[in-house]
Amino acid sequence: MASIIFYILGFTTLAATAMCITRRNPVHAVVYLVNALFALALMFYLLGAPLVAAWEVIIYAGAIMVLFLFIIMMFELSPDSPETQGPGWRRWGPVVLLSLVILGCTLALLGLEADPQGVPAFWVSPREFGAALFDRYALGVQVISFQLLYAAVGAYYLGKGALRRRSREDAS
Known part of the structure; x- marks a missing residue:
């Protein structure tokens, strides 16, 4: 079932x-x-x-x-x-x-x-799930955490560039 x-x-x-x-x-x-x-x-x-x-x-x-x-x-x-x-x-x-x-x-x-x-x-149990996640799949968790970090840095970089362009347009 x-x-x-x-x-x-x-x-x-x-x-x-x-x-x-x-x-x-x-x-x-x-x-x-x-x-x-x-x-x-x-x-x-x-x-x-x-x-x-x-x-x-x-x-x-x-x-x-x-x-x-x-x-x-x-x-x-x-x-x-x-x-x-x-x-x-x-x-x-x-x-x-x-x-x-x-x-x-x-x-x-x-x-x-x-x-x-x-x-x-x-x-x-949550204990067994956590042990499996951070023992057997620790590398996968680390890779995903780095991908999220790269995405956050990329979003900050793209947002910062748009802010600069907007301030240049407002200045001219």
Whole structure:
């Protein structure tokens, strides 16, 4: 049962991500991305990492997506051409379908058999997860941390250049 739910969630994540990158309306793209992040969080939960699943929902699907929506509204981004007009089901049907699949998988995960302590047999304790992450996969964690550092430095550099250009334009 768990492997079937995993594949359903994997397909849902791929479908929601594909819908996200093909939408012209940025708000619709963010809605599909939130859907994909919820499906991914359920996959982490299913793989025995409930803490990572909670972080996925709280940080990415919550805080980061609110930031994306704030930026979209601040820059007043809108699609160049209107999306297909028609009945509401053509616009909201896919997101409702994906949301129902995620809700169904969540309910199925809650109904899975648990051992006598109440914890499903496929869970891993945070201690075991941390030991695996920083013991077996320490190199991967370091590589990703350096990539995030490079991205932050690059964003600072690009932002600083735009600030200089803007101040030159204001001076002339």
